[in-house]
Amino acid sequence: MKNEMITKxxxxxxxxxxxxxxxxxxxxxxxxxxxxxxxxxxxxxxxxGCYEGTYRWIVIANPALIGQTPPPMIQRQMVxxxxxxxxxxxxxxxxxxxxKLLEKRDAVGDLFMKKAYECIDEFDTMRGIIIMQDxxxxxxxxxxxxxxxxxxxPAVPEGPEESSPDEKLEDQQTILQG
Numbered sequence: 001m002k003n004e005m006i007t008k009x010x011x012x013x014x015x016x017x018x019x020x021x022x023x024x025x026x027x028x029x030x031x032x033x034x035x036x037x038x039x040x041x042x043x044x045x046x047x048x049g050c051y052e053g054t055y056r057w058i059v060i061a062n063p064a065l066i067g068q069t070p071p072p073m074i075q076r077q078m079v080x081x082x083x084x085x086x087x088x089x090x091x092x093x094x095x096x097x098x099x100k101l102l103e104k105r106d107a108v109g110d111l112f113m114k115k116a117y118e119c120i121d122e123f124d125t126m127r128g129i130i131i132m133q134d135x136x137x138x139x140x141x142x143x144x145x146x147x148x149x150x151x152x153x154p155a156v157p158e159g160p161e162e163s164s165p166d167e168k169l170e171d172q173q174t175i176l177q178g
Contacts, residue, residue: 050082
């Protein structure tokens with residue numbers, strides 16, 4: 001009798017486990033994530049395009065850097081910034097929609113700039129590399145928070161006029177020492 005009871009418990013437990021296993025497999029199904037359709041080549045090309053654009057952005061602001069390879073830590077920071085841009089683009093554009101957008105070069109550039117600004121604002125991805133300033137701000141901001149207007153230099157320089165060596169000098173005394 002005892003053996004019979006243990007057998008029923010074991011069989012009941014096995015049946016319940018089999019039912020749970022079958023039910024679990026049937027319920028769990030893979031769902032297509034819109035971002036998984038982006039193949040490796042497209043991810044690479046997008047990050048690379050962003051990186052090149054970011055480099056151009058930096059050298060436009062500082063032409064002395066043209067032709068110089070950024071130090072490894074700066075390269076890493078630029079790549080992290082581009083990963084942020086990529087993630088924002090992938091959330092907004094599924095694969096097919098992004099491919100259609102690639103046909104419009106200006107649209108892609110505008111999209112990258114928009115997402116780049118978002119990454120800088122939200123995550124400070126380009127800290128110390130790019131300093132964002134309001135282009136309409138023509139004032140200097142001292143430490144106390146007040147705004148002082150920049151002094152405009154006079155159009156005509158102050159001071160004595162200089163003469164060229166070819167001009168005759170008037171009212172000049174000649175001192176002879178002998």
